[in-house]
Amino acid sequence: MQDATVGTVVTLAGVRIARFSSDGAEPRFGLVGTADGVEVVATLAGDPMYAGVELTGDRHPVEDVRLLAPVIPRSKVVGIGRNYAEHAAELAHELPDQPLIFLKPNTSVIGPGDPIVYPAATSDLHHEGELAVVIGRICKDVAVERVAEVVRGYTVANDVTARDLQKQDATWARAKGYDSFCPIGPWIETDLDVSDLRITTTVGDEVRQDGRTSLMIFDVPTLVSYVSSVMTLLPGDLILTGTPAGVGPMVVGDRVSVTVDGIGTLVNPVVAHD
Ligand code: MG
Numbered sequence: 001m002q003d004a005t006v007g008t009v010v011t012l013a014g015v016r017i018a019r020f021s022s023d024g025a026e027p028r029f030g031l032v033g034t035a036d037g038v039e040v041v042a043t044l045a046g047d048p049m050y051a052g053v054e055l056t057g058d059r060h061p062v063e064d065v066r067l068l069a070p071v072i073p074r075s076k077v078v079g080i081g082r083n084y085a086e087h088a089a090e091l092a093h094e095l096p097d098q099p100l101i102f103l104k105p106n107t108s109v110i111g112p113g114d115p116i117v118y119p120a121a122t123s124d125l126h127h128e129g130e131l132a133v134v135i136g137r138i139c140k141d142v143a144v145e146r147v148a149e150v151v152r153g154y155t156v157a158n159d160v161t162a163r164d165l166q167k168q169d170a171t172w173a174r175a176k177g178y179d180s181f182c183p184i185g186p187w188i189e190t191d192l193d194v195s196d197l198r199i200t201t202t203v204g205d206e207v208r209q210d211g212r213t214s215l216m217i218f219d220v221p222t223l224v225s226y227v228s229s230v231m232t233l234l235p236g237d238l239i240l241t242g243t244p245a246g247v248g249p250m251v252v253g254d255r256v257s258v259t260v261d262g263i264g265t266l267v268n269p270v271v272a273h274d
Contacts, residue, residue: 016264017048017153018187019111022065031055032062032187041065049136049152049235069111070155070188071134075234077104077182078227079159081172083217083242090245099218099226102172104159104240108182115271117180118252122162125250125270128243129201129209129258132157133220134188135237142228147221150233153190156266157240158183158201158258161247183258183268184238194220198261199244203254211244213260 016032018041029048030041043058045051049071081100082088088095110116118125136152159176160183166175194213201209213219218226220241227239250256252272259265 015053015190016187017070017190018062019068019070020060020065021068022060027068030060035059039063067112067186069109069114069184070186071184071236071238072109073106073236073238075106075237076231077106077109077238077240078102078231079104079172079176079240080218080223080242083223084211084215084244085217086211086215086245087243087247090247095217099223101227101230102176104176104182107179108160108177109238110180110183110268112183112185112266112268114183114268115180116158116160116183116250116256116268117178117273118250118270119162119178120273121174122165124162124164126161126163126247127201127203127208127250127256127258128159128161128247129199129260130157130159130240130243131194131197131199131213131220131260131263132184133224133239133241135224135233135239136235138232138234139228140232142225142233144221144225147224150228151220151224152235153188154192154194154260154263155184155188155238156186156258156260156263157238158256158266158268159240159243160250163247163249182238182240183266185266186264189263192262194262197263198259200259201246202257202259203248203250208248209244209246211246213241215244216242
């Protein structure tokens, strides 16, 4: 973590931005790092997406706080379908010749530890572990070589999908749009080379997905540029970059972990609908 004194505005290079609550207080943002061998979160004065980075001097051990979704997108979560060849093959799909994009509502976003609620309408709920891009600036028509300027950082996502509903419906709004279908976290890593990171998804003790971002059909700069050619991207928007092979069912009672090396692990339980 950056060494900064209270009231100092520091740069955002190479930090982990978390959103958290402690002692039942309102959610706050913080920088995650290590102090005296303990993982801590150092509280920020406001939302670093809009207010810069100003430390308050307040710190908590990470294990004493509740980590929340590190960002709540104000406008949208953009998903990318079939961006890994082996995953497209396991679902018997042709490879796309340009990125296949879809939307998940921002109301689907939940944080680390929050429950994925198994809808009554599905009987085939799948995990899709993914790298997520967090947009930092309003942008449109971003050239591939300038994408780094509009990316705030990266987090881990689970693009939860009701596979049976995805097959029933002509669009994916329902299959991917239920509340709780977009777990993200545990924080935003702001300085990371994402060209070749391992992504693993574990259900219970079973490793289901074990892929690398280098296997993407369209890489992160290409995806961000492409999506921005369609729609204006706003600070806090997310782009989920597609899932490697190995998607499969989750059942009530499962604990699902998605790990992206260099970022961290996102864990969520699956619970029954009321
Ligand atoms: Mg996906």
